[in-house]
Amino acid sequence: MSQPILQVSALRMTFGGVQALAGVDLEVGEGEIVALIGPNGAGKTTLFNCLTGMYTPTGGDIILNAPGKKPCHLNGLKPNKIVERGLARTFQNIRLFGRMTVLENVMIGRHCRAKSFILGAIFRPPATRREERDITMKSFALLRKVGLADFAGEFADSLSYGAQRRLEIARALATEPALLLLDEPAAGMNPRETVELTRLIQQISADGQAVLLIEHDMKLVMSLSQRIYVMDYGKRIACGPPAAIRANPAVIKAYLGEEDDAAA
Amino acid sequence: MEYFLELICGGLTRGAIYALIALGYTMVYGIIGLINFAHGEIYMIGAFTAFIIATALTIYGFPLAAVVIVAGLAAAVWAAAYGYTVERIAYRPLRGAPRLSPLISAIGMSFFLQNYVLLAQTADFVPFPALIPDFDFLEPYSHIIGASDLVILATTAVVMVTLTCVIRYTTIGKAMRATAQDSAMALLLGINVNRVISITFIIGSALAAIGGLLVASHIGQINFYIGFLAGIKAFAAAVLGGIGSIPGAVLGGMLLGLTESFGTGYISSDYEDVFAFSLLVLILIFKPAGLLGKATVEKV
Numbered sequence: 001m002s003q004p005i006l007q008v009s010a011l012r013m014t015f016g017g018v019q020a021l022a023g024v025d026l027e028v029g030e031g032e033i034v035a036l037i038g039p040n041g042a043g044k045t046t047l048f049n050c051l052t053g054m055y056t057p058t059g060g061d062i063i064l065n066a067p068g069k070k071p072c073h074l075n076g077l078k079p080n081k082i083v084e085r086g087l088a089r090t091f092q093n094i095r096l097f098g099r100m101t102v103l104e105n106v107m108i109g110r111h112c113r114a115k116s117f118i119l120g121a122i123f124r125p126p127a128t129r130r131e132e133r134d135i136t137m138k139s140f141a142l143l144r145k146v147g148l149a150d151f152a153g154e155f156a157d158s159l160s161y162g163a164q165r166r167l168e169i170a171r172a173l174a175t176e177p178a179l180l181l182l183d184e185p186a187a188g189m190n191p192r193e194t195v196e197l198t199r200l201i202q203q204i205s206a207d208g209q210a211v212l213l214i215e216h217d218m219k220l221v222m223s224l225s226q227r228i229y230v231m232d233y234g235k236r237i238a239c240g241p242p243a244a245i246r247a248n249p250a251v252i253k254a255y256l257g258e259e260d261d262a263a264a
Numbered sequence: 265m266e267y268f269l270e271l272i273c274g275g276l277t278r279g280a281i282y283a284l285i286a287l288g289y290t291m292v293y294g295i296i297g298l299i300n301f302a303h304g305e306i307y308m309i310g311a312f313t314a315f316i317i318a319t320a321l322t323i324y325g326f327p328l329a330a331v332v333i334v335a336g337l338a339a340a341v342w343a344a345a346y347g348y349t350v351e352r353i354a355y356r357p358l359r360g361a362p363r364l365s366p367l368i369s370a371i372g373m374s375f376f377l378q379n380y381v382l383l384a385q386t387a388d389f390v391p392f393p394a395l396i397p398d399f400d401f402l403e404p405y406s407h408i409i410g411a412s413d414l415v416i417l418a419t420t421a422v423v424m425v426t427l428t429c430v431i432r433y434t435t436i437g438k439a440m441r442a443t444a445q446d447s448a449m450a451l452l453l454g455i456n457v458n459r460v461i462s463i464t465f466i467i468g469s470a471l472a473a474i475g476g477l478l479v480a481s482h483i484g485q486i487n488f489y490i491g492f493l494a495g496i497k498a499f500a501a502a503v504l505g506g507i508g509s510i511p512g513a514v515l516g517g518m519l520l521g522l523t524e525s526f527g528t529g530y531i532s533s534d535y536e537d538v539f540a541f542s543l544l545v546l547i548l549i550f551k552p553a554g555l556l557g558k559a560t561v562e563k564v
Contacts, residue, residue, distance in 0.1 A: 080454045099441075109453050111453065
């Protein structure tokens with residue numbers, strides 16, 4: 001593995017007496033697609049919330065090593081600062097700005113990379129106008145990438161479910177993240193939408209984007225990810241390439257066994 | 265017929281002022297879900313600032329146009345500073361607290377600012393200099409529409425259009441809309457939500473101060489208590505139009521102004537406030553979310 005972009009070590013998170021994360025170690029390398037799996041309640045989303053600053057971890061360390069920037073600790077930073085450092089995420093449930101247009105949703109994501117703010121908005125010097133044009137162009141390019149350029153002017157909540165999911169990814173990409181976190185991107189998708197999503201994630205990854213995803217759709221996880229981390233009860237119980245994970249008895253016991261039950 | 269037109273003009277003027285103040289209520293509510301009860305006091309402080317600056321400049325013999333512009337700018341900046349400070353010390357520490365806490369804090373701020381101006385200035389009404397000259401071209405219609413009515417309407421129109429453009433087309437406007445819809449998500453996209461909230465308070469306070477200057481010049485006197493009734497009326501206007509909605513605030517303000525104007529003109533001026541609040545009660549019975557408000561379900 002090349003130089004890791006994200007390095008999580010011994011991360012702990014407790015809520016009162018409940019230990020949601022009991023010392024998790026995790027690494028994501030440059031350009032890698034890493035999946036995080038585990039039964040419900042294993043602490044996957046808690047981990048994401050710690051990484052993105054929604055929770056302040058009780059212990060441990062998170063280091064982001066964005067290419068071209070100095071490595072920095074993320075624990076305790078505010079969410080908007082973490083986004084500026086280069087970490088973006090999507091949610092299990094759709095959280096678009098429904099009453100804004102598709103294009104505006106993506107432009108909001110570029111906000112943190114814009115320099116001019118309130119004074120620029122009032123006096124509109126050429127630099128601001130150039131910046132705004134640049135934001136619009138780049139946002140359009142992202143929409144084209146996820147196949148939504150034709151819907152740029154429509155309200156986000158008028159899109160189909162799969163399209164809304166793709167728009168969320170575009171919006172997260174607009175923040176120019178070093179690492180993209182996807183929380184169950186395929187949840188609630190029909191098989192065709194899942195195939196489209198798989199293709200989109202592969203395409204993003206081909207552009208050199210590192211991705212860390214939580215997902216229950218095993219087909220998607222096995223076909224996409226280079227490495228898989230398995231969590232249960234706030235601990236990491238396994239880690240390795242898809243083939244090794246599939247054969248790991250601890251994983252089968254904790255997770256895949258349950259999956260079989262559910263299928264039966 | 266002329267009396268009717270006069271009432272319409274008078275109503276629109278009142279309505280424009282209510283709308284200017286109501287915008288502050290509605291913008292703050294839209295973004296953090298707080299009824300900022302200290303907003304009427306910000307309006308009063310704007311009027312006092314304009315009073316002090318305008319009186320001083322008039323004594324030194326500055327031309328009227330310069331007095332108006334400098335007093336207006338000073339009032340807007342000073343009131344914006346107050347609005348910003350109030351948010352910083354009274355509301356921001358309570359972010360994440362139950363909704364009732366910042367509300368009580370707002371009421372406390374309102375009392376504090378009222379009494380602070382009472383002590384710093386005076387309990388009496390002070391005469392406000394007439395800042396708006398009579399226009400010659402209005403002479404034939406002066407019994408229908410006065411110069412200050414016209415200036416108030418024009419100023420309000422310009423402010424509304426500017427505000428709409430800022431919110432619709434600029435980066436900060438987008439950030440404000442995003443924060444209003446889902447502030448946690450906005451934070452996760454790198455928007456400095458605290459800054460957006462501060463800017464909202466600054467804009468709302470500056471608008472209230474402009475309203476304060478216009479009303480004070482129109483009526484000709486101010487005291488420390490004018491913010492209370494103006495604040496309540498503007499709040500009623502915001503609720504009437506659907507709190508959180510910017511066009512709603514304008515519509516609500518205008519409707520309230522016209523109702524008051526016609527009520528006092530055709531029925532009795534003793535019941536001025538009764539008309540305003542009866543209208544509010546009536547509309548809320550039939551449209552609880554206000555005229556342009558959307559009935560939203562609380563997110564769980």
